[in-house]
Amino acid sequence: MEPWGYDTAMIADGQVISGDNSGQMHDLAEYFRQEEEGNGQVNIFTFQKATVVEKYIPEQDARLVAAHFPEENWLITSVTSPFSIFLAAVCVAGAVAIAVLLLLAAFFTRRMNRVVLEPVELLVDGAKRIQDGNMEEEIDYQGEAEFERVCQSFNDMQRTILENQKQREKNEKARTDMVTGISHDLRTPLTSIQGYIKGVLDGVADTKERQEKYLKTAYDSTREMNVLLQKLFEFSRIESGQMPFHMVRADLAEFTSVYIAQKEEMADPENVTFSLKVGQEAMPEINMDVEQIPRIFDNLLENSMKYAGTRPVEIEISVFATETEVVLEWNDHGNGVPEDKLPHIFERFYRCDEARKEKGSGVGLYVVNYIMEQHHGRVEAENDGGFKIRLLFPKED
Structure with missing residues (x-):
């Protein structure tokens, strides 16, 4: 029955005696083992999508079976080969993608190490250098x-x-x-x-x-x-930080006039003379410490007596007011200070006379600057017909 696509076999006791010996036919023989004996008639039925024609032969206690087992679907068969190619292509593409990802991960890891670890290592090395006392060498990093x-x-x-x-x-x-x-x-x-x-x-x-x-x-x-x-x-x-300051409101011009009068009583006119100019009759009062301001004047007087280089030392004091400040100018009409040393005269321990020809501690003008800072003011110095110190006190509302 091959022209019609049927396979034939003789089956007895669940075994294929003769004929088609395929696996599908053996499955069919196993199926008949479980069935009762046939009735001698021709039976047609389906088994596992196969069309089966069966006739029981009593003389041989066997079954003559013709079965049409459908071949694999031609569409599936035709697709199988392209699908295999597609599957292989997907696998290859996946492998390539994984390789590319691994390469990219390695690249970015190395770059991240360079970007992050390099400056971190430089900072660690810099900290070690500082710990070892080397603070001249700096970190040289060019990057992120x-x-x-x-x-x-x-x-x-x-x-x-x-x-x-x-x-x-x-x-x-x-x-x-x-x-x-x-x-x-x-x-x-x-x-x-x-x-x-x-x-x-x-x-x-x-x-x-x-x-x-x-x-x-x-x-x-x-x-x-x-x-x-x-x-x-x-x-x-x-x-x-233990120098106390007790602020009171006072007239700076009047206070300066009293100080000059006291000094003139004790001073030798051949050594020092004083003059006071007041810019206006009614000077605005300022907050000041009446014990610390004389200390400023004493230090300025001592500085002028040592370094003016003239006798008598002519101390000219001017007090006037601007829109925002009350100003006191102290000019000794002496030799002045070298221009290159003017920016340093208010520093601690600084001495213009480095050879120590004159006795001094180098803290006089430093104290003047400190006291002015505590008065929320400032102090300036310049050479203007002698050494001129300008004390600037803020006006009070």
Whole structure:
């Protein structure tokens, strides 16, 4: 029955005795094992999508079977090959995609390592250099803008630390020089006091006039020592933040006039003279500490007496008001200060006279600047017919 597409077989006891021996026919034989004996008639039925014609043969106790097993669907068959190709292509494309992703991941990982780890390592190395005391070498990084800013901030911090360290070293050296200088300056009046008192005790000053001269010289030396010690005391209070300020409202011009009158009573006109100019009759009052302002004047007077280079020292003081400030100008009509040193005269321990030809601590004008800051004012200096200091106090509402 091959022309009609049927396969035939003889089946008995669930076995294919003869004929088609395919797996499908064996499945059909197993099916008949479970069936009752046939009735000798021709039976037609379907089994697993197959058309089956069956006739039981009693003489042989067997079944003659003709079955049309449908071949695989031609469409499926025709599609199978392209699908396999498609599936293979998908697998290849997937493998290529995975490889590309792995390559991209490796690339971006290396780039991320370079972008992130490089500046981090530079920062760690920079921190180690600072820890080892090397603050001259800076981080040189060119890359991502964010990390450039971080590295630049690190360099700025390093420069600030270095500048502060140099300033501390400078201040420490200046402080040591100040203590050494004041110790040297104290030795001279102390020796003078000891010498003149011993002269009185030993009877060298054998007349009343000579005794008075010796004692006056010793007294003047004690005053000189007191000035130096007062400088140290003022500086110590400033450094420790223990210098008190008690503000009251007062007329600066009137206060200055009283100070000048007191100084003129004690001063020798051959050494110093004073003059006061007031810009207007009714000066506005300002908040000031009536104990600290005389300290400013004393320091300015001492500075003028030491460095003006003239005798007598002509101190000219002017007090006037602007729209926002009350100004006091102090001019000693002396030799002035070298222009290159003007920006530094208000620094701690700074001395224009580095050779120490004149006694001094280097803190006088520093104290002046500090007191003015506590008055919320400022101080300026210039050479204008002498050394001119300008004190600027804010007006009060």
